[in-house]
Amino acid sequence: MLETSKHNSYTVATLLIKEANLDVAEQFKTEMLQLVDKGISQIVVNFENVVYVDSSFLGALVSVLKYAMSKGGDIAVAKLNKDINNLFSLIRMNKVFKVYNSFPDVFA
Amino acid sequence: MPQIQKKILLVDDDRFITMLFDKALKSEGFQCFSANSVSQALEVLKTEMPDIILSDYQMPDVDGFEFRSIVLTDKRLKNIPFVFLTSYTDRDMIQRGLDMLAVDYIDKETPVPLVVSKLNNILQAIRKQHEKSMYEIRVAAEALNLSSVPALPPEIEGFKVNFLYKSFEDYPGGDFIDFIKVDNRFTFMVLGDVMGKKWGAWFFSFNFLSYIRSAIRLCVFDGDYSTASIIQKINKVIFMDPVLGDVLSTLSLLMIEQDTGKVYYSGAGDLPIIWYKASEKDCNRVSSSGLLLGVMADGQYNEEVITLASGDQLIVVSDGMIDFEVNGEKKSDYDLFFNSIKPKLGNGESFDLIKDETFSIQKSKEIVDDCSLIFIERL
Numbered sequence: 001m002l003e004t005s006k007h008n009s010y011t012v013a014t015l016l017i018k019e020a021n022l023d024v025a026e027q028f029k030t031e032m033l034q035l036v037d038k039g040i041s042q043i044v045v046n047f048e049n050v051v052y053v054d055s056s057f058l059g060a061l062v063s064v065l066k067y068a069m070s071k072g073g074d075i076a077v078a079k080l081n082k083d084i085n086n087l088f089s090l091i092r093m094n095k096v097f098k099v100y101n102s103f104p105d106v107f108a
Numbered sequence: 109m110p111q112i113q114k115k116i117l118l119v120d121d122d123r124f125i126t127m128l129f130d131k132a133l134k135s136e137g138f139q140c141f142s143a144n145s146v147s148q149a150l151e152v153l154k155t156e157m158p159d160i161i162l163s164d165y166q167m168p169d170v171d172g173f174e175f176r177s178i179v180l181t182d183k184r185l186k187n188i189p190f191v192f193l194t195s196y197t198d199r200d201m202i203q204r205g206l207d208m209l210a211v212d213y214i215d216k217e218t219p220v221p222l223v224v225s226k227l228n229n230i231l232q233a234i235r236k237q238h239e240k241s242m243y244e245i246r247v248a249a250e251a252l253n254l255s256s257v258p259a260l261p262p263e264i265e266g267f268k269v270n271f272l273y274k275s276f277e278d279y280p281g282g283d284f285i286d287f288i289k290v291d292n293r294f295t296f297m298v299l300g301d302v303m304g305k306k307w308g309a310w311f312f313s314f315n316f317l318s319y320i321r322s323a324i325r326l327c328v329f330d331g332d333y334s335t336a337s338i339i340q341k342i343n344k345v346i347f348m349d350p351v352l353g354d355v356l357s358t359l360s361l362l363m364i365e366q367d368t369g370k371v372y373y374s375g376a377g378d379l380p381i382i383w384y385k386a387s388e389k390d391c392n393r394v395s396s397s398g399l400l401l402g403v404m405a406d407g408q409y410n411e412e413v414i415t416l417a418s419g420d421q422l423i424v425v426s427d428g429m430i431d432f433e434v435n436g437e438k439k440s441d442y443d444l445f446f447n448s449i450k451p452k453l454g455n456g457e458s459f460d461l462i463k464d465e466t467f468s469i470q471k472s473k474e475i476v477d478d479c480s481l482i483f484i485e486r487l
Contacts, residue, residue, distance in 0.1 A: 058356070092377070
């Protein structure tokens with residue numbers, strides 16, 4: 001479900017799904033935790049293919065962030081569509097995650 | 109037919125067959141995805157979650173049995189009902205398919221309307237089984253007196269308070285509502301949404317509610333009536349809880365002061381409250397600043413004070429209220445919700461109008477998550 005690529009000092013994890021919901025939340029969490037356990041803990045999650053995010057998936061995303069932070073890492077999100085971006089602002093997820101429109105040069 | 113448009117994945121190397129079924133199933137209200145090879149099918153499954161898969165046995169390169177094995181090893185896909193489509197009525201083949209937990213097989217010679225009926229029957233049988241299990245758990249929950257929404261709204265002199273709650277596909281979910289009347293002066297109102305759906309979220313909603321109820325009571329005993337301070341204490345406990353720390357929840361916490369009409373409000377990752385001001389005949393949004401419960405030790409909570417005049421109304425909602433499904437596409441749109449609610453406010457019948465608008469049978473079909481709403485009006 002995730003395609004990873006190296007980008008400067010961090011890793012981009014691209015979601016290959018359209019609907020980020022309950023059905024995929026657990027698998028997303030597992031794949032992300034595996035990355036963090038491998039020592040990859042600076043991750044920008046790329047949402048460019050995603051059209052809808054539900055609260056279960058957001059829960060998984062925050063849970064991964066907390067884990068990465070406990071390992072000295074950080075998770076950011078990039079390329080949110082307009083609806084998802086609005087949702088992030090509405091429920092203050094933009095205070096929890098760094099939100100990028102495009103991949104930043106440096107993310108730390 | 110089931111309420112929501114069901115998605116089906118058709119896999120057959122014979123384009124004529126996929127086109128034939130595609131046409132027939134679409135006219136019966138299914139949303140079809142056709143694949144002419146297993147690799148195409150797996151490509152579709154990367155982004156789609158069909159309700160049922162109908163696949164041929166014999167295909168070049170990767171055959172239907174191998175496809176079934178791949179699906180079975182994928183945690184996300186393994187529970188999708190799988191039906192084999194075959195031009196063979198070879199008993200061994202059928203047995204092999206059924207041994208791989210396929211729910212049924214369908215002979216390609218079967219007339220198309222019969223195939224459609226068979227698929228509908230399979231989906232209906234699965235639904236019935238779900239309903240039966242849900243019923244049993246619900247009975248158990250009721251016996252244990254577990255409920256995440258109150259039976260009735262509170263009676264507060266000078267106010268009209270009511271609430272609406274609709275669970276997603278009739279599963280109990282993560283939304284919770286509570287009213288805590290401290291005395292004749294103060295009443296607390298709680299509306300939250302544990303992130304997640306169905307049973308998992310429902311189970312955790314009791315834990316959250318227990319913490320919230322105790323925190324409110326304990327703070328009030330100590331003379332702390334600040335919603336921001338109460339919500340921060342709740343957040344800290346949840347943040348430190350080894351189990352709940354991984355589960356997140358929104359919370360809107362309001363305290364009504366009966367004599368003055370003041371409403372003190374703090375929120376954790378919740379949606380803005382809609383405030384209808386009778387004097388202006390217009391609606392405003394009141395936003396809170398705090399983070400979802402349990403994300404960070406300091407949730408950055410503030411307290412808004414809303415002074416309600418006679419005729420003013422407040423609407424507090426969970427995020428399910430702003431989720432919509434239009435033409436099979438899901439989206440969250442607060443503005444759309446705000447604009448649909450606005451014309452209903454400032455009316456003696458506002459609550460019933462909202463109920464009819466947002467909780468009608470038609471709207472229920474478009475629901476993609478739990479929906480909750482608290483309505484407050486100063487008389």
